[in-house]
Amino acid sequence: MRVTQGCFSFLPDLTDEQITRQVQYCLEKGWAVNIEFTDDPHPRNSFWEMWGLPMFDLRDAAGVMMELAQCRKVYGNSYIRMSAFDNSHGWESVRLSFIVNRPKDEPGFRLERHEMAGRNIRYTTKSYAVDRPEGGRYG
Amino acid sequence: MDLDASPMTDRVNLREELEAVGIEEILTQLDRELIGLKPVKTRIREIASLLLIERIRKRMNLTTDTPTLHMSFTGNPGTGKTTVALRIAGILHRLGFARRGHVVSVTRDELVGQYIGHTAPKTKEVLKKAMGGVLFIDEAYYLNRPDNERDYGQEAIEILLQVMESQREDLVVILAGYGDRMEKFFASNPGFRSRIAHHIDFPDYSNDELLAIAELMLHDMNYKFSDEAREAFTRYIAARVTQPLFSNARSIRNALDRMRLRQANRLVADLDRMLDADDVMSLQASDVLASRVFLKDKS
Amino acid sequence: MPHDLLIPTVPTSRRTQHEETSMNQHSMTIRGKERYKSGVMEYKKMGYWEPDYVPKDTDIIALFRVTPQDGVDPIEAAAAVAGESSTATWTVVWTDRLTAAEKYRAKCYRVDPVPNSPGQYFAYIAYDLDLFENGSIANLSASIIGNVFGFKPLKALRLEDMRLPVAYVKTFQGPATGIVVERERMDKFGRPLLGATVKPKLGLSGRNYGRVVYEALKGGLDFTKDDENINSQPFMHWRERFLYCMEAVNKAQAASGEIKGTYLNVTAGTMEDMYERAEFAKELGSVIIMIDLVIGYTAIQSMAKWARRNDMILHLHRAGHSTYTRQRSHGVSFRVIAKWMRLAGVDHIHAGTVVGKLEGDPATTRGYYDICREDYNPVRLEHGVFFDQNWASLNRMMPVASGGIHAGQMHQLLDHLGEDVILQFGGGTIGHPMGIQAGATANRVALEAMILARNEGRDYLREGPEILAKAAETCTPLKSALEVWKNVTFNYESTDMPDYVPTPSVAM
Numbered sequence: 013m014r015v016t017q018g019c020f021s022f023l024p025d026l027t028d029e030q031i032t033r034q035v036q037y038c039l040e041k042g043w044a045v046n047i048e049f050t051d052d053p054h055p056r057n058s059f060w061e062m063w064g065l066p067m068f069d070l071r072d073a074a075g076v077m078m079e080l081a082q083c084r085k086v087y088g089n090s091y092i093r094m095s096a097f098d099n100s101h102g103w104e105s106v107r108l109s110f111i112v113n114r115p116k117d118e119p120g121f122r123l124e125r126h127e128m129a130g131r132n133i134r135y136t137t138k139s140y141a142v143d144r145p146e147g148g149r150y151g
Numbered sequence: 152m153d154l155d156a157s158p159m160t161d162r163v164n165l166r167e168e169l170e171a172v173g174i175e176e177i178l179t180q181l182d183r184e185l186i187g188l189k190p191v192k193t194r195i196r197e198i199a200s201l202l203l204i205e206r207i208r209k210r211m212n213l214t215t216d217t218p219t220l221h222m223s224f225t226g227n228p229g230t231g232k233t234t235v236a237l238r239i240a241g242i243l244h245r246l247g248f249a250r251r252g253h254v255v256s257v258t259r260d261e262l263v264g265q266y267i268g269h270t271a272p273k274t275k276e277v278l279k280k281a282m283g284g285v286l287f288i289d290e291a292y293y294l295n296r297p298d299n300e301r302d303y304g305q306e307a308i309e310i311l312l313q314v315m316e317s318q319r320e321d322l323v324v325i326l327a328g329y330g331d332r333m334e335k336f337f338a339s340n341p342g343f344r345s346r347i348a349h350h351i352d353f354p355d356y357s358n359d360e361l362l363a364i365a366e367l368m369l370h371d372m373n374y375k376f377s378d379e380a381r382e383a384f385t386r387y388i389a390a391r392v393t394q395p396l397f398s399n400a401r402s403i404r405n406a407l408d409r410m411r412l413r414q415a416n417r418l419v420a421d422l423d424r425m426l427d428a429d430d431v432m433s434l435q436a437s438d439v440l441a442s443r444v445f446l447k448d449k450s
Numbered sequence: 451m452p453h454d455l456l457i458p459t460v461p462t463s464r465r466t467q468h469e470e471t472s473m474n475q476h477s478m479t480i481r482g483k484e485r486y487k488s489g490v491m492e493y494k495k496m497g498y499w500e501p502d503y504v505p506k507d508t509d510i511i512a513l514f515r516v517t518p519q520d521g522v523d524p525i526e527a528a529a530a531v532a533g534e535s536s537t538a539t540w541t542v543v544w545t546d547r548l549t550a551a552e553k554y555r556a557k558c559y560r561v562d563p564v565p566n567s568p569g570q571y572f573a574y575i576a577y578d579l580d581l582f583e584n585g586s587i588a589n590l591s592a593s594i595i596g597n598v599f600g601f602k603p604l605k606a607l608r609l610e611d612m613r614l615p616v617a618y619v620k621t622f623q624g625p626a627t628g629i630v631v632e633r634e635r636m637d638k639f640g641r642p643l644l645g646a647t648v649k650p651k652l653g654l655s656g657r658n659y660g661r662v663v664y665e666a667l668k669g670g671l672d673f674t675k676d677d678e679n680i681n682s683q684p685f686m687h688w689r690e691r692f693l694y695c696m697e698a699v700n701k702a703q704a705a706s707g708e709i710k711g712t713y714l715n716v717t718a719g720t721m722e723d724m725y726e727r728a729e730f731a732k733e734l735g736s737v738i739i740m741i742d743l744v745i746g747y748t749a750i751q752s753m754a755k756w757a758r759r760n761d762m763i764l765h766l767h768r769a770g771h772s773t774y775t776r777q778r779s780h781g782v783s784f785r786v787i788a789k790w791m792r793l794a795g796v797d798h799i800h801a802g803t804v805v806g807k808l809e810g811d812p813a814t815t816r817g818y819y820d821i822c823r824e825d826y827n828p829v830r831l832e833h834g835v836f837f838d839q840n841w842a843s844l845n846r847m848m849p850v851a852s853g854g855i856h857a858g859q860m861h862q863l864l865d866h867l868g869e870d871v872i873l874q875f876g877g878g879t880i881g882h883p884m885g886i887q888a889g890a891t892a893n894r895v896a897l898e899a900m901i902l903a904r905n906e907g908r909d910y911l912r913e914g915p916e917i918l919a920k921a922a923e924t925c926t927p928l929k930s931a932l933e934v935w936k937n938v939t940f941n942y943e944s945t946d947m948p949d950y951v952p953t954p955s956v957a958m
Contacts, residue, residue, distance in 0.1 A: 015707035019640040020902055022670055022894045024924060030902070037905040055637065055709045064272070071251040072283025074321035078314075079279070095639075102825045102843065105630050108640030108905075123704040131693055135700040135735065 013120035015053045018093055018110040028077065031094070031112050035073035038096035043107055044068045045076050047083050049092045051149040054121070054139050063087075066097055080112060089115045163207050172206075172245045174199050181238045185231050186367060187360035194351045195239065202246045217320040219348040220248060223291075223337075225330040226353025229399030232327045233287065235351075239325070240285040249323060251283035259293040262307045270303040274310045282321045291326035292336035312342045356399050361388050365403050369434070374411065379436035390444045406442070413438040477501055490541050493529035497552060498538065503559040505576040511613035512594055513836045514573045515564060517606040517779055525561055527603060528573035532556040534598040536581060553578050565949050570779065572610070584621035587747040587790050595782060606780035612789060613837035620842055622793040626757035626764050628845025629823065629870050632797060635737060635763070636709050638672060641901045642869055644893055645673035645713075647852065647876040652679070656686050660694030662886060666879055667702030667710045669890025675852075675874065676715035678742045678769035688718075688727055696734040713740035713765040713798075721749060728756055738763040743787075744770045747794060754795025765850075766796035778946050785814075785834060788821045792847050801849035804866045805859050805939070811947045812866055822847040823870055831950035848872055856935040857896040857928060861914025864900050873897070883934055888927035895925045 020026060026034070038045050045067050048060035063083040067076055076094070083092055092113035095106050119140035126134040141149040169175060178196060185192070208214045220243065224232040237254055244252025257277055264270035278286065288294070294311075295304040315324050326333070326343065330352060337344040356364065362385060369375055376384060387406065391397060414434050418426065479485075479497045493499070505511055512535075518527035530538075536556035537546070556577045564570040583589040599607050633639055648654070648662045663674045674695075682688035695712045703710045716727035716739050724745070731739050739762055741753050750766065757764040774781035784801075791799050801818040802810030810818075817833035823846045827839040851867055852874035863873055875893050882889025899921035903910045910917060922929035 013705065013707075016670065017637060017708050020898050022891065022898050023902065023921070026902075030906075033906045034902070037907070053707055055703055055707050058634075058637065067279060070279055070282070071253055072321065074282035074318065075279025078275075078282075078318070102846070103630055105634055106639045109637075110640070121704040121707060123700055132734070133693075133697065135696075137700070137704045 013118050015091065015111070015114070015118055015120075017053065017055070019108060020110045025114070026110070026112065031080070032073045032077055034108070034110065035076045035094060038094075038108055039070055039073060039076075041096075041098070041107070042100075043096040043098045045070070046095045046097065047076070047079055047092060048095055049083060049087045049090045049113075051090045051115075051146065052139055052142050053091050053118075054137060054142075056137075060091070060093065063092075066095075084113055088113065091115065159212060160210050163210070165207075168207065169203065172203070174203070174242050174245050177238050177241045177245070181235070185234060186363045187356055188231055188235075188353065191231070191235060191351055191353055194349070195235065195242070198239075198349055199242050199246070202242070202248060206246050206248075217248070219319060219346060220323045221315055221347045222323070222325045222349040222351060223333060223343075223347050224325055224327040224351050224353060225333045227329065227355055227399060229401035229403075230353035230355065231400065232353055233289075235353075236285060236287045236325050236327075240323075243285070243323060249284050250321075253281075253284035254287055255281040255284060256287040256289065258289050259304065262288070262294065262311075263302075263304045265303075267303075270306040271310060274307045278310070278314055278322065282318075285323045285325055287325045287327060290328045290332075292328055292332045295336070295340065297339065308340060308342075312346065315346045358385070358388050358392065361392075361399070361403055364400050365407060368404060368407055372407075372411075373432060374407075374434060375432055377433050377435050380434045380439050383436045383439035387439055387442060387444055394444065409442070410434050410438045413441055486542060486544060486547055488542055488544075492526055493533040493538060494523075494526050496529075496533065496538065496542075497555050498532040498536075498558055499525055499529035500557040500559055503557045503576060505559065506578075508579045508615045508617045509576040509613075510579065510582065510590075510615060510618060511837060512575050512577065513610045513612070514575065515606075515608040515610050515779065516561075516571045516573050516604060517569055518571070519603050519605050522603050524563075524571040524573075525558075528558045528561045528571060528575070530601060530603060531573055531598055531607065532558040532575045534601055535575070535594055535596065536577060554581060556581070567949065569605075579615065579617055582618065584618075585623070585751075587751060587794050591747060591790070599780075608778070608780050609782045609786050611783065611834070611836040612786055613839060614789060614793070616840050616842045619793065619840070619844060622844070623751075623754060623758060623795045624792060624844035625797045625847050626754050626762065626795050626845075627797045629848050630846070632763055632848060635761075636672065636711070638709070640869070641897055642864070642867070643672045643848075643872045644670070644890070644897060645675055645850070645852075645872050645874040646671055646879040646890070647675045647677050647874060648680075649677075649876055649880050651677040652683070653685050656690030656694040659686060659691055660698040662880065663695050663712050664698035664702055665886035666890045667699060667712070668705050669879070669887030670706075670894030671710075671879065671890045672708070673711045673713060673738070673872065673874075675713040675765070675876075676740055678715070678717075678767040680715050681717050688716075689730065692727075692730055692734055692736075696736060699736070709737070711737040711763070713738050715740040715742070715767075716753075717742045717745055721752060724749070724753065725756065728753070728760070728762070732760050732762060736762075738765055740765040740767060741796075742767050742769040747790070750791070750794045750796060757797070758795070763797045764795070765798040766791060766800075768800045776946060783834070783946075785817055785821055788818050788847075789839070792822065792841070792844060796847065797845075798848050798850050798872065800852055803851040803853055803855050803863070805855060805862050813948050814946055815866070817948075819849050819867065819871070822849045823868075832948055834948040846870070850874060852876065854938075856938060857892045857931045858915075858918065858935050858938075860893075860896040860900045860918065861910050864897075864904065865911045869901075878931070878935065881934075882927065883930055884927055889931065891925065892927040892931035895921055895928045896931075 016022060035045055047063040049063060050057060050060035063079060070076065091111060093109055093111045096108040098107040122138045122140060124136040124138060128134055178199065181192060181195065205218055226232060233256065240249060240252050240254045243249035255277065261277055262274050264273050294308055296302040314322060365384060391402060417438065477500055478494050479500065480495045514531055516524065516527050516531060518524055537551060537554045556575050558573050558575045560574040562572045564572055581593060595609055646666050648659055666674050692714055695714060699710050699712050714731045714736055716724050716731065718724045718727060728739050741750060743766060754764055771784060771787055775784040775787060788799060788801065799822060801822060802815040804810055804812045804815050813832055814834050817830060817835045820827050820835065825841050825843060827835055829835060829838055848870060850872045851863065855863060855873065855875055856878035879889035879893060880886050882892060896918055899917055900910055903917045918932060922932055
């Protein structure tokens with residue numbers, strides 16, 4: 013399966029050149045770009061690990077790409093995403109987020125159904141990956 | 152300007168090319184803002200010509216490498232190194248060798264940390280901000296302190312050297328400082344010397360040039376010397392350059408600021424007179440001669 | 451009827467510039483003892499026409515398009531609108547003197563002929579804030595569009611726009627969730643959201659209905675939607691629909707790793723029924739519920755409060771609005787409805803597509819979108835926005851573009867509507883020749899390719915077809931969608947357009 017979170021997951025994986033252009037777009041908007049990674053891509057897992065702090069006051073995407081290269085060296089078989097933060101009043105949240113790295117094999121999720129009264133069902137989404145302890149997932 | 156955007160070609164009209172990139176404007180601006188500095192200006196013109204040809208060679212597919220553009224600026228304080236760095240960044244930007252063309256100016260404190268694990272993130276932070284432009288490191292020799300064995304400067308130097316080598320297309324580094332100390336610094340860090348393509352030496356200003364600088368500064372602020380004041384200031388310069396802590400144009404600016412203060416005091420002392428524009432624009436000899444420089448001169 | 455109401459006015463087309471502006475000059479208010487003499491008096495003499503009045507920051511201002519009956523003085527007609535929408539009745543009443551009547555009288559302070567529309571006038575009327583109850587659209591609308599729309603001396607009357615003072619805005623909750631928090635909850639940033647209305651509108655069983663939801667969400671949409679008249683009918687009762695829909699949502703979520711939602715329509719005959727359905731939706735874990743405009747303003751405000759209390763996104767389908775928003779000369783402009791709904795507190799509102807099958811010219815639609823999404827709307831006559839409007843940090847509403855749109859228009863949609871919008875491709879998803887999942891995928895790929903190109907700085911509007919064709923090279927569903935719908939457009943004359951068009955000015 014392919015986790016389709018983020019802005020460009022239905023397109024073929026972005027090349028570094030394409031990623032650079034998207035990052036540059038964010039910087040020119042004045043947004044701070046953050047690199048985040050995880051081995052638990054549950055749809056409700058909001059807080060991926062941060063690779064350093066959001067990068068403020070950058071002019072050129074090369075700085076972000078330098079960090080991405082280093083993050084990939086360490087977490088090359090995890091999910092890595094770029095998140096761009098806009099601090100302008102009335103938004104003060106993420107403006108753009110997209111996946112820039114995936115594990116070689118994406119096991120996906122199991123849907124557990126817990127039957128209740130009145131044909132009601134409680135659903136739980138479980139990532140197959142988290143059956144193994146943190147850090148040991150995706151081999 | 153983006154080099155990628157220029158089409159491949161096999162014939163180039165040099166004049167059109169020069170006008171298209173607009174570096175002549177920057178060179179003229181440099182001539183206008185900086186008095187003297189003849190050898191520096193000549194070097195900048197040479198570098199600009201070299202890069203212009205480099206750009207054309209790229210478009211003719213005769214070269215694909217990004218040339219090494221890191222520089223060292225040596226000279227005493229107040230000789231225009233920062234201003235020239237700004238203009239160089241503009242030239243690099245217009246010629247397509249710096250994508251954003253901004254200058255990030257730092258000293259040791261912004262690069263080197265206080266404890267283990269502090270330096271690498273600090274240096275990288277600065278490098279990331281400078282990407283696409285020029286990183287100007289003032290008094291670069293303070294980066295390493297060979298006498299202190301627990302110094303973290305070496306860590307910053309290693310990261311700098313690596314990025315200067317591997318990301319030449321992303322960043323131009325200018326190392327600046329006093330000539331003699333830079334010489335020693337390069338001697339103990341040969342890695343830097345080999346990565347620097349252009350050494351530019353900034354000479355001290357002559358006394359005539361310092362006077363011209365003063366007149367230019369006053370003109371920009373809508374002030375002027377009276378004839379007597381000009382004569383007094385000529386003597387002021389002659390005395391000041393021999394005293395300690397003289398820093399060229401910067402000392403001139405400080406002297407002018409103090410003279411404006413004295414002029415204001417002089418004017419306010421007589422509340423009953425009518426002032427015209429000439430009165431408030433003019434610095435008089437007394438505003439100059441009250442300087443302590445002359446006291447020392449007499450003693 | 452006072453006799454000078456019968457004096458025919460000079461037709462607008464023959465007025466000079468000077469005469470037009472001079473319409474606004476004189477106050478005719480009678481003061482002192484004469485004012486309260488029993489009998490009939492013209493509205494403009496009773497204090498409802500005050501051309502020298504300067505509206506206060508706390509006044510509510512309404513702009514009406516007034517079409518007086520033939521022979522009726524436009525100033526008198528405008529004053530009558532002010533009177534009938536505030537304190538006046540047809541005759542002088544002495545009980546006015548027991549009140550601070552001058553404060554409560556609405557004041558028409560400006561009347562302009564409508565450009566290029568002989569016989570129509572724009573009347574600006576200011577209302578004191580004390581005329582209205584805090585936080586009640588019902589009270590606001592009962593005053594402003596209560597009796598006055600049936601008033602005999604008028605041929606037609608339309609409420610074009612309103613200026614809502616910050617002091618009044620702050621008495622409303624506003625959108626329960628807002629665009630930013632909706633994006634955070636949905637974990638979707640940087641692109642329009644995608645939706646589809648389940649079709650056919652009527653007749654599907656719960657099980658079949660859920661199938662459509664599953665296919666569309668799994669294929670790549672973020673939302674599916676009940677239609678406005680899907681409530682609880684013999685072919686599918688509401689609990690069936692909710693249960694099957696949530697099975698579909700959860701399955702699609704697990705299959706994609708993305709948050710998904712389906713707008714469960716809780717519209718019902720009574721508030722009690724609506725609350726019951728909303729509670730069940732919450733119990734099932736839905737992120738969003740839906741209501742129709744026809745449930746009424748008070749019911750909408752109640753549901754908005756419920757949604758805020760229960761962390762639920764609230765979708766509003768503007769069912770019925772065209773009965774009073776569409777005609778230019780009579781009714782209420784949709785921009786006013788949009789303002790009222792932002793106060794009332796819904797999160798989503800259908801606001802037009804420009805390029806689709808439903809009414810809406812680009813400039814007017816742009817005005818609606820700005821009202822939904824900006825914190826401050828400056829006057830933009832060319833978009834039909836007549837007042838500066840400060841929203842005082844009330845949440846933003848997500849506009850929804852739905853009806854007759856397809857993947858091949860993606861560049862135009864993005865250009866007209868921007869990024870904070872929900873694009874709903876009902877037919878454009880379910881009608882795809884390769885099936886619903888393929889239809890959803892085609893839309894998602896087209897959208898992502900267009901956003902990528904836009905962010906890269908490409909001229910995506912001009913290069914749109916090229917960008918889509920390139921994306922279709924690696925996406926067969928998009929290729930066939932572009933093929934099937936390549937020539938579908940809806941080009942009809944709009945019935946509601948701005949009265950002011952910008953004139954190019956010469957730089958001096």
